[in-house]
Amino acid sequence: MVTRIVVGVSTSLPGLAALRYAVAEGRRRGLTAITVVRSWPDPDHGRKPPPPWAAELARASSALIDEAVSAAFGMRPARIALLNSTPRGRPGPALVDLVAADDDLIVLGSRRRRWLGSGVARHCIRLAPCPVIVVPPPPAGRFQTGDLDAELRRLTGM
Template sequence: MEDMDDAGHHRVVVGLSGSLGSLTALHRAAAEARRTGAVLVAVLAWEPPGGEFAYRRSPCPPLPDGGQDRARRRLLDAVESAFGRLPEDLPLRALTVRGPAGWALTQVANRPDDLLVVGAGRRGRLLSPSVARHCLAHAVCPVLAVPRSPLHGVLEDMHRRSTWRLPLHSAAPLR
């Protein structure tokens, strides 16, 4: 899985999903790459709808190709969401990898001198099965688990409060 263009260069590998936590991890990974002069490798893992097991039971060749295309678009959207546009001051490689996220990240960050950056998720969930936990257990390189920003909780609270709900007494009767 090693990208030949990066042979001999220090790499900072970061997992992306498009979530706020992964965008926070991307910003931290970019800062580490700039600080050390490393290549930033953004990775988005994807699986066919229903997962690999369902795909193997009844394969449909167009699905993986469509999944790969959607994954590429999601990856570029996530990078553009984080930076506004592709960063010009930072060597960036964007990879989509078919497979579970934890496995994909540890396969890409396969050199001892790589740095793997992942979002740690919600406080207290690091001990549950997660991408961060898988990476911490299986990576051959240092892993930086970036905690959620305190602003994530504020944004989630604002979203919950702004969700419009129709009061029960004014609901139209079903006919």
């Protein structure tokens, strides 16, 4: 049984698809909250205290999460809280570090349909102690205006 969902987001189509999938999966499993993650770059890889401009990068990452939520749903989804998390570091290690137990779930999008390469998805699949769901990009043309409106109503419970 999944106790927590951690979703890595971006404003790309795969990132938005991953966010939609995570919310739908969270609702299906009866969760009340999902952790939405966007890490920010760390040139020192955590070896030194954060630089003075680190707070600005964390705020920008949180704003990007809000932008992704708005793009994916139009507003915050009903009946499930989205908790912003903006850890310091590379995305793959940041997602794996946020996993608290082997019954958690990581959800992320991938720009590729078949081969995962050496990016975030591959890192999470190899090193996460929990299941990882990689959501492929939606097929081109899938979300026409009417389809998107219906999908938004279904996901937001309106």
